[in-house]
Amino acid sequence: MNIGILSRSTELYSTRSLYRAGKRRGHAMHVIDHTRCSLMIDAAEPNIFYQSKPLDFLDAVIPRIGASVTGLGAAVINQFELMGIVSPTSPEALQLARDKLRSFQTLVQHQIPVPKTFMINPSEDLKEIVEKLGGFPVVVKMLESTHGEGVELAHNAWSLQRIMSEFFRYENRLLMQEYIAEARGADTRVLVVDGQIIASMRRQAKPGEFRSNLHRGASSIAIQLKPEEENLVKEVVRVLNIEVAGVDLLPSSQGPLVMEVNASPGLEGIEGTTGKDVAGAIIRLVEKKVKANKRKD
Incomplete structure (x- = not known):
């Protein structure tokens, strides 16, 4: 298969991990800067051009869309879908997860607990x-x-x-x-692919910091989720209709709360902490979607 990774840099860990995972499974991998694509809007023959070359030879794309270009990234994914090229992340899922207000509204509509x-x-x-x-x-x-x-x-x-x-x-x-004071700077990051929990880790903010992001010096350990946490995470991705997601849970006196859902989660921290091949799981999902798409055609 020809698989494109929509990424602005080949140096990013997640991009390289997905590239290597695809190569290991025998695919031709292509890194494409989605901010430099030209979209041809044509009812008969929609197409995308990158470095003056059409991208209609691709079987699938894997979005790695940054927050600063969410709208543009969603438009590029949508264009690929118009061309019959599959993606594990839909433009709707990307935009919904990026908008914390809308995603929280959707979650509480389905009685999923979030911080007030x-x-x-x-x-x-x-x-x-x-x-x-x-x-x-x-x-x-x-x-x-x-x-x-x-x-x-x-x-x-x-x-x-x-x-x-x-x-x-x-x-x-x-x-x-x-x-949530009782969380004491800790949270749980869970990576879900195709409805299945692939990896989970507990993150702990460094002293004097309340944010548990690894980019800010937090520590992390691999953990096994409790049944209530597993059920909550699976319900979150079902409700938001996201096939590749990072779900952050916050411990509280009322039980776990959904703090955030990311439709383009970073892979470096979770793969490094847990040793799980999250990128490989994403590639296998792409293979499944391409096969289903060909059967449909």
Whole structure:
């Protein structure tokens, strides 16, 4: 098969891991910078050009779309689908997971537990919202934050105003969440492929930091999920209709809460921590989807 990896750099760990996994299974792998593609919109013969060459020879693409180009990435995936080229991540799933507000709305619609969250605008009465969240500290997030960027903890009214003023320079709506103190800077990252849990790890923020992102110096260990956690994760990906996902769970006194869902999860931390071949599982899903697509044709 000819499989394209939609990635802006061949140096990224996830890109290289997927490339090697595809090669091990005998596929021709192609790294394509989706921000440099030209889309030909034509009802009879839609196509995509990259470096002046058509990409209609591909059987499948694997999106590795950054948060800063979500809209463009979704359009490129959609164009490939119009061409009959399959992807393990649909444009709808990518955009839904990236928009924390919409994804949370969808989850609570299906009675899936998440931290208590407010969507706020610059004119909101912040004092009243903080009280409804149980008081300080509170977590403030941009809607498309990643790697802990665009996520801050406000300990008092002064720090909250400072964070809001900074974030509102980039977005006109933000999320404010209750702070789950009992988590103590820990969370659980779970990688799901085709409805199956492939790997899971516990992350612990470094001292003085509440964000448990490995990019921020957090530590991690491989773990076995509890049955309630497994069931929760599988329900999350079913509800959001995501075939490749990173699901982050936050421990709380009420049980695990869904903190975030990522439709383009990084592979370096989870593969390095657990030793699991997540990239290989994604390649096998792509093979399955291509075969199904050919049977359909």
